[in-house]
Amino acid sequence: MRGLVSGATRAVLAHEARLSLRGVADMAGPKTAMRPWRIAGVLAVVGTIIFGVSHLLLMTAGQLDPADPRVQITLTINLAFLFILMISAALDSAAYALYARGDYDLMFSAPLAPQTVLLVRALNVFGFTLAKAGLYGAPMLILLCVQRGAHWLAGLPLILALALSATAIAIGLAMGMVRLIGIRSTRVAAQVAAALAGLLVLVMVQWEAIFGPGPKDALVADYIANPQSLGWQLATLPARAMTGDGVALGA
């Protein structure tokens, strides 16, 4: 690391990481002597809840045979929701990091290439998106690996790739939206989108209870009828990657 980046770039990277961690730690409440314990407690509670929910979902999931079209469609729907959640989280993060922090006078007057500053900012957005996706997705992946086989580990690089794509889309969206509606409105829109995406997760979990088996059955039937169509090949790429298809994972 030391050989790869200059001292000033390291300073910016460390700075971004520190600001992000402080932001997360501040969610645990005001700064007191008890704070480290409170942060650990909040993380433990959140982790336990996510593990518990993931375990319950997995108990009701049945066999999860990777070759089963129904499994592929279920995974595709879930990953699509997760991707939307990632984009909405990354959008607010990108709007804040790129436009709302207000420290460009300091950064751009420092002896650094502007590209370095922007690259580190983009990495910060990516790290935040990945951490959030990991928080929600990693417990499920760990349980899948332990209970259903190590091939589910393919989900880890998949989450990495989805987070990277979500970051790129979110930065592009943030830049476009800031041009069109300004910084403040972009951040409000991003926060509304994040709330809606949170609702989508509930929809994802309760898909069958809300829509019944019909829509999914129709999708499964269409997939079985045209598995090689370009649309399905692209749509199911993440699901196939997650279930250990090496070619899909490479793509």
Add this chain to the structure above:
Amino acid sequence: MSGHDALVVRGLVKRFGGFTAVNGLDLGVRRGELYALLGPNGAGKTTSLRIVAGLLSPDAGEISICGVNRLRDPVAAKRVVAWLPDEPMVYDKLTPVEYLDFVAGLWQVEPAATKRRRDALLETLDLTRVADQRCEGFSKGMRQKVALAGALIHEPELLILDEPLTGLDASMARHVKELLQARVATGVTVILTTHILEVAERLSDRIGIIRNGRLVCEGTMAELRDGGASQGSTLEDVFLDVVAREEAA
């Protein structure tokens, strides 16, 4: 271009769409000089200085900072410059100590020197008692002081300050003025903009008046008075006279 001057600007032009903010500005500031750049609102002072600090790209012109071509080698030029905007941003989540360490890291100041300079600046600017408190609860004046300390921590050769006394109380404003004069005495060049003309009159070695993006008048206070204003006139008189003449022209 002279390599001996702290700043040489030739034919600087900056346009924003159809509006020309800086219109062929020529400016020379010697080393170890405190130079006040004055002008009415919208004259192009801040835009010009932001270009010098490397925050904006000019449409035309040349800039040399301590002999370094700012457009050809912007990173080298930035190493010797500090820029302090009128509303500086300090990070709410950092303490003054952390902020200064971060800024020193950007300019790659050695850790031992960082600590020495940081402690001295915190002491000088009366920030020691809040050195380990986060900046989130600080008043505007305290933030201004933290940012000023940040601008000084890498010991720049050219310090550019946009309205540096805004938000400071009388005692701290005097303190900052003394600090700037002490820096100038050690050979640092200071360029500042201010609307407080008494400050410019009392502090600066030379004064430049800019209007419509061009330098219309420049010199020491005595030279400005010789330029047509009556003896005993203040900088305010000179300034208003110059602006009125330019408007009439």
